[in-house]
Amino acid sequence: MNKVLFFNPRSAEAKHRFPNSIMAVAASIDNRFEWALVDGNWEKDPFEALAAYLRTGEYRYIGFTVMPGPQTKQAIPIARKIREQFPHTIMIWGGYFPSNHAGIVLESGDVDFVINGAGEHAFPALLDALENNKPYELIKNLVFRSGEKVIKTAKEDLFDQDPLPSLPYDKVDQFYPAGQHYLGKTWMGNRTMAYHSSIGCPFTCSFCAVVPLYEARWKAKSAELVYKDIKYVKDKWGADAVEFHDNNFFVSEKRAVEFSRLLRPEQMNWWGMARIDTMNKFSDASLAAIRESGCRMIFFGAESGSDKVLQALDKGGTQNAEQILQFAERMKQFDIIPEYSFVLGLPADTEEAVWEQIIFDINFIKQVKKANPRTEIVLYTYSPVPTEGSELFEKVKAAGFVYPRKLEDWCNPQWEKFDLRKNPLTPWLKPEMIDYIRNFETVLNGYYPTASDIRLNSPKRNMMRLLSGLRYKTNFYRFPMEIKLLQRIWKYRQPEIQGF
Ligand code: B12
Ligand code: SF4
16 A cells, blocks of 8 residues: 655744644544655755655655645745656645645646645545546545646535544654644743644635635534543643634634533633634623633634725624724623734725725724723734635736736745735735834834733833834834834744744
């Protein structure tokens, strides 16, 4: 039987976490195929590490997981080298980048198959077909080339998560001892683990990359199973905090509360992502139970303070500006820090309208801070994802925005910045607007330094606040060099780039 080699390209500079994407698909073939893992986060020369396995001649299949940004930067050139030096290897990519950009990935000629969305059924089915020379054309969630054509098969319904095979923690530990590699020091704990307890999201926000993959579907592991996995990692490797990487952990109030009750005796801090309108419906008793179990901070997509923009973003219809402010206020009584992300720089009919929206949202963010100064703010600039058919994406295309035409172009520094949602190449967003947003961000981070930076002690925080106060209060954000200098010296962290 041929073996399978998995590659997790470098995704962060530090604080590496369990490669959950690879672990989910590796679990699905664990009892049928021998497999090995190369984690680009831990290899000086990841190509060499992969090549060492491939030279044995035992590995016919190689699976890459690729999210946009830094992972593409490592994945693209390495895939090319593998194609050149090991041409008989069958290369299969999965994850958000290839799922959303399958055409360009396959047209490169370096990748043979893309798994579009969930891989737990599609991947073993594909390997079975290839091993046994059977047709693969009817396997769901698959994209491949047939001559010059790119063929996308039907999407599979999301399946129940509990019956899936257990995550291969012990096997991963053999390649990269988990205690030293996958539990990091964060503001929540000394040995923070990452866990992914549900797949997809039931909403259809028009700017979000999750929508084309999971088409408004969501399936979760039961509270018991999530607890069992976390307890396993705690008992075996000493995890003392958990980051939930689910797109939307809190879809079910019942599950969140059940899980909280189970976790409470373990005394672990935790963090997850949610929607404001969903959580605002949670009872006070539920929110209290969640906090008592160790939940310290929750990430919410606030997106904008304008109801018109929220509508254009298709935020589900029930989230509005008033609610965003009130909810920030409500979280104070539970001592849970709300972490609000905003998407600035959406397309509008005129340049003035783009400016107006930016200034409006910046002022709104200041209102949020007034309502609850502990609210953490994460500022993104809108980087289009191909949410085909949405009004927003139609507007984006009409404005002349185009994605790179070749896979290797995604490695250009400008497209990397696009992925980081810091400096998108959208035609309506002028450089001075980006400067304005980034300068405001610097002043905001100076006046309200993030609670998640464990290196910033009180004197440093006070110093930054003092330095930024006048600018913040007078809306003067231009050239905040003095704050930038301090942030550089103290290596101020940005959660959205450097990991949660
Ligand atoms: C963890 C994570 C990170 C971490 C990386 C962790 C680390 N320390 O190494 C950090 C914080 C660094 C990060 C950063 C970024 N991330 Co990120 N990240 C995630 C997150 C939350 C979880 C990924 C994960 O483990 N999923 C769990 C697995 C089980 O799900 P999955 O990946 O979808 O895998 C399934 C399928 O896709 C498929 N599959 C996946 N891989 C493979 C491989 C093979 C071979 C096969 C067959 C199948 C397959 O099968 C799996 C099981 O069904 C996702 C959101 C999410 N919930 O997935 C965002 C997400 C992938 N990130 C995203 C982005 C944009 C980024 C950034 C580029 C930008 C940003 N500002 O956020 C930065 C890059 C900065 C940087 N320095 O790397 C976006 C991608 C959006 C898009 N346009 O496609 C996502 C979807 C978040 C979002 N909702 O917007 N990220
Ligand atoms: S609620 Fe969040 S994860 Fe779900 S579609 Fe909207 S932005 Fe995406």
